[in-house]
Amino acid sequence: MRPVPVPARLLIAVTALGGAACVLPVVHTPGIRWGAVALLAALYAMCEWLTRCPFLGERAPRSMGAFFPVLLAAIFLLPAQAAALAAVPGALLGRVDQRPVAPRRIWRGGQLALACWTAGQTHHALGGRASLGAGGAPDFPYALLPAAAAAAAFCLVMAVLDGVILAAVGGPGRRLATFARGAGGGFAGSLAPTLVHGLAGLMMAVLWVSPYGPFAALLVLLPMYISYWVFEQYHRERTAHQATIRALVQAVDIKDEYTRGHSERVGKASVLIARELGMPDDRVEVLRFAGILHDVGKLGVPTRLLRKDGPLTPEERRIIELHPEYGHEMVRGIGFLGEARTAILHHHERLDGSGYPYGLVGRQIPEFARVVAVADAFDAMTSTRSYRRARPVEQALAELKRCAGKQFDPQMVRALVRALDRHGWHPTVTADEPAPPRLPLQEEQLSRPTATGKAP
Amino acid sequence: MTRRAAASPVIVAAAGAAGGLTLYALGHTLWYGLEERGIALAFGILIAVGELARWGGRGAPGAVAREPAPLGAAGALAYALLGESGGAPTHHGVLQIIAVVAAATLAGAVPHVALGRGPSLDHLIRRILTVSFAAVCFQPLYNSGELQELVGLGPWYALWLVAVLVFTALCDAVLSAVLTRARTHWPYGPLLRDELRALVGIGSAVGATGAVMSLAVAVAGLWALPVFSAPLLLTQLAFRRYAAVRTTYRQTITSLARATEIAGYTPSGHARRVAALSCAVGRDLGLSEADLTVLEYAALMHDIGQLSLVDPIPAGATALLPPADQRRIALLGGAVVRQTGVPSDVAVVVERQADPYRDQPLTARIVRTANAYDELSRSAGPSGMLTALERLRLGTAHDYHPEVVESLSRVVGRGV
Numbered sequence: 103m104r105p106v107p108v109p110a111r112l113l114i115a116v117t118a119l120g121g122a123a124c125v126l127p128v129v130h131t132p133g134i135r136w137g138a139v140a141l142l143a144a145l146y147a148m149c150e151w152l153t154r155c156p157f158l159g160e161r162a163p164r165s166m167g168a169f170f171p172v173l174l175a176a177i178f179l180l181p182a183q184a185a186a187l188a189a190v191p192g193a194l195l196g197r198v199d200q201r202p203v204a205p206r207r208i209w210r211g212g213q214l215a216l217a218c219w220t221a222g223q224t225h226h227a228l229g230g231r232a233s234l235g236a237g238g239a240p241d242f243p244y245a246l247l248p249a250a251a252a253a254a255a256f257c258l259v260m261a262v263l264d265g266v267i268l269a270a271v272g273g274p275g276r277r278l279a280t281f282a283r284g285a286g287g288g289f290a291g292s293l294a295p296t297l298v299h300g301l302a303g304l305m306m307a308v309l310w311v312s313p314y315g316p317f318a319a320l321l322v323l324l325p326m327y328i329s330y331w332v333f334e335q336y337h338r339e340r341t342a343h344q345a346t347i348r349a350l351v352q353a354v355d356i357k358d359e360y361t362r363g364h365s366e367r368v369g370k371a372s373v374l375i376a377r378e379l380g381m382p383d384d385r386v387e388v389l390r391f392a393g394i395l396h397d398v399g400k401l402g403v404p405t406r407l408l409r410k411d412g413p414l415t416p417e418e419r420r421i422i423e424l425h426p427e428y429g430h431e432m433v434r435g436i437g438f439l440g441e442a443r444t445a446i447l448h449h450h451e452r453l454d455g456s457g458y459p460y461g462l463v464g465r466q467i468p469e470f471a472r473v474v475a476v477a478d479a480f481d482a483m484t485s486t487r488s489y490r491r492a493r494p495v496e497q498a499l500a501e502l503k504r505c506a507g508k509q510f511d512p513q514m515v516r517a518l519v520r521a522l523d524r525h526g527w528h529p530t531v532t533a534d535e536p537a538p539p540r541l542p543l544q545e546e547q548l549s550r551p552t553a554t555g556k557a558p
Numbered sequence: 559m560t561r562r563a564a565a566s567p568v569i570v571a572a573a574g575a576a577g578g579l580t581l582y583a584l585g586h587t588l589w590y591g592l593e594e595r596g597i598a599l600a601f602g603i604l605i606a607v608g609e610l611a612r613w614g615g616r617g618a619p620g621a622v623a624r625e626p627a628p629l630g631a632a633g634a635l636a637y638a639l640l641g642e643s644g645g646a647p648t649h650h651g652v653l654q655i656i657a658v659v660a661a662a663t664l665a666g667a668v669p670h671v672a673l674g675r676g677p678s679l680d681h682l683i684r685r686i687l688t689v690s691f692a693a694v695c696f697q698p699l700y701n702s703g704e705l706q707e708l709v710g711l712g713p714w715y716a717l718w719l720v721a722v723l724v725f726t727a728l729c730d731a732v733l734s735a736v737l738t739r740a741r742t743h744w745p746y747g748p749l750l751r752d753e754l755r756a757l758v759g760i761g762s763a764v765g766a767t768g769a770v771m772s773l774a775v776a777v778a779g780l781w782a783l784p785v786f787s788a789p790l791l792l793t794q795l796a797f798r799r800y801a802a803v804r805t806t807y808r809q810t811i812t813s814l815a816r817a818t819e820i821a822g823y824t825p826s827g828h829a830r831r832v833a834a835l836s837c838a839v840g841r842d843l844g845l846s847e848a849d850l851t852v853l854e855y856a857a858l859m860h861d862i863g864q865l866s867l868v869d870p871i872p873a874g875a876t877a878l879l880p881p882a883d884q885r886r887i888a889l890l891g892g893a894v895v896r897q898t899g900v901p902s903d904v905a906v907v908v909e910r911q912a913d914p915y916r917d918q919p920l921t922a923r924i925v926r927t928a929n930a931y932d933e934l935s936r937s938a939g940p941s942g943m944l945t946a947l948e949r950l951r952l953g954t955a956h957d958y959h960p961e962v963v964e965s966l967s968r969v970v971g972r973g974v
Contacts, residue, residue: 171789239644239779240777242781242782301788305770305774308774308777308778308782309770309774313711313712314712314716314773317713317717318713318716318773321716321720321766321769321770322766322770322786324762324766325763325767325770326792328760328763328793329793329796332796332797332800333799335800336799336800339800339807342898342899343803343806345899346814346898347810348897349897349898349899350813350814353894398817401817402817402821404821428820428821431816431820435809436809436813438806
């Protein structure tokens with residue numbers, strides 16, 4: 103656990119004091135409906151507490167920390183000081199994943215109190231409370247304006263404070279850049295969700311002051327809660343999916359153990375080339391998978407051949423050269439891989455047509471396959487194999503340049519050279535890293551089935 | 559199979575009721591004209607848009623298959639339960655509600671039908687019948703003014719709406735289970751249980767949104783519709799992404815399972831057939847949906863341990879190996895499956911697939927029996943089905959669970 107840096111401590115103290123200054127005047131404010139404050143505070147605290155509820159265990163949602171519709175409803179319904187007060191118990195109770203816990207809770211309490219207070223003042227300044235129509239009809243569409251302004255103000259304060267604390271925790275240099283990145287990114291990323299939450303909060307507030315009362319307002323929370331819960335499931339399922347892809351790759355790596363980490367590194371090199379070519383993010387992501395999975399067909403090649411030391415007979419070579427087709431056959435059903443599937447099939451094609459499996463020439467070879475071919479060759483040369491030591495990066499690049507035009511696409515080779523100039527090559531999966539958990543895919547000798555009547 | 563199901567009296571009766579009701583309602587509404595056209599139009603547009611934004615095909619998993627157009631469903635329920643609008647009472651009756659909902663749903667479905675992925679018949683039947691039910695529970699009471707005398711226009715009114723919605727949702731669950739039962743002959747109890755369980759998820763979101771919309775329109779007028787549609791679209795987006803990742807995940811697992819086929823360890827299509835058969839048997843035995851997912855993943859990956867073998871077993875048929883070897887492959891497979899991030903239940907099924915049935919969980923019994931059936935029936939030639947079933951029955955003393963074998967013979971007899 104790192105000690106909290108001094109600037110961060112100061113900042114936390116200042117924010118907490120600021121939050122307290124926002125909340126404390128509530129004592130002298132006349133006409134506060136304490137019942138509503140207590141109900142909203144309890145509701146928000148319950149939402150936050152659910153994230154670490156011991157009874158739900160593994161099924162407890164994680165990301166409820168951003169459960170803002172309740173807070174926004176409080177901002178619309180209550181005076182600014184009371185709204186800030188309603189946020190505090192929940193903020194102090196919420197789930198904190200990283201240590202140290204206490205400063206983070208205090209920070210969050212102060213941050214939310216300040217944000218709620220600012221948003222509440224914005225809302226009241228624009229005449230928001232009158233537009234909710236207590237006792238009469240709400241003033242739509244005007245009511246949307248103060249609500250949207252308040253949601254934006256809330257979002258802005260949260261993002262700015264996030265940026266400040268990031269800059270305070272980070273190192274002494276480049277504080278301004280850290281601040282700008284944290285605040286700007288935070289604001290851009292959370293504005294749209296906060297506005298949608300603002301709509302839900304507005305609906306809650308309108309129903310709350312209507313004759314139907316708080317019970318009707320609580321109904322608004324149900325669909326919101328469920329969408330959080332589903333997003334949670336989504337993330338869980340996605341993690342599981344990534345683990346499955348990793349299992350596929352590990353299975354190959356362990357079958358062919360000299361090339362451990364090769365797949366991941368080819369994925370990385372492919373991404374470097376793709377970014378240099380200016381591909382959009384979704385294609386880069388698919389290309390990463392193409393690089394990672396390019397050798398998945400080796401699962402179909404007998405382990406004996408993959409590990410053979412010494413020269414291969416033509417027959418053995420022919421069997422190994424089937425692996426792109428095996429791989430393509432395996433991943434054919436995975437819809438999201440899209441173009442990556444063609445890369446898996448064609449990553450051993452050469453520009454002059456002497457490659458396999460189809461001997462395609464030049465532009466006939468799909469773009470992804472041309473990228474993966476360069477990345478594959480580059481990593482093969484720069485990593486240690488059983489029969490030779492790793493070559494230095496410069497030598498490998500020279501070799502690639504020599505073969506550009508005949509074997510490799512010169513455009514891809516140039517892109518790799520430029521990318522390495524800019525970022526360097528830091529393969530993370532190397533021999534000094536602890537071995538990954540082993541899959542039991544080593545050769546296992548099995549007594550021959552008695553049905554065939556043969557001894558092992 | 560489908561032809562026989564389409565002729566099932568239950569479905570004919572339900573479709574007849576829904577269709578007749580719709581025609582009568584449309585005719586009545588056309589003859590007497592619409593009350594409060596603006597409101598009818600606004601809700602009609604909302605329902606049609608919700609229907610347009612429907613997701614997934616018919617083969618989609620879980621919640622998506624159950625409620626493919628949540629926004630449309632919520633809009634329809636809100637219209638059925640609409641009392642006031644912007645503080646002024648409305649007068650539309652049950653028949654107008656049915657006519658508007660049916661017309662809007664069909665209008666929104668037109669582009670989907672053109673693309674060949676229109677709503678299923680069950681979906682339409684359920685939409686019409688549940689909306690009619692909710693409207694019959696609410697509108698006559700409201701329009702006659704009795705409801706106002708009974709509960710007033712305060713919190714009790716909101717509570718009454720929620721009660722009607724809960725009741726409607728229960729009826730919808732029963733109807734849905736009956737329709738699925740008529741189509742597939744799966745046992746009724748587990749179907750109903752799965753439907754009721756799903757009410758907690760998407761069902762309650764749709765119901766709550768319907769209630770909120772009708773109350774919000776009562777307070778704020780039609781402005782409430784776009785304002786509250788945005789949060790529900792968020793819910794819809796969440797469900798859609800969840801469904802997408804589920805589909806991808808399943809595809810990846812299927813690919814991993816195909817590795818053994820491509821490596822020549824098992825005959826092609828074996829894993830897929832065993833998975834389909836296991837799921838059919840699981841349904842027949844009344845497993846829950848969560849268990850069925852575990853069963854499917856485990857059945858797909860049950861042979862993955864064979865990747866560790868140097869030499870393939872002839873035809874990949876593990877059922878004929880000595881028990882000790884079967885168990886060893888099973889353990890190796892379990893270890894691979896544990897790395898894949900699937901729930902650990904799946905790994906347990908794969909590990910225990912070769913144990914005697916008395917030591918196995920039910921899911922592992924099913925995988926073992928389905929696997930043996932697929933291997934035996936293929937190795938025995940044209941009369942393979944009967945030979946395989948006979949050999950399975952002979953093995954019920956120790957290896958195969960008698961009930962699972964009987965269920966399997968029922969499933970196979972039905973022609974899955």
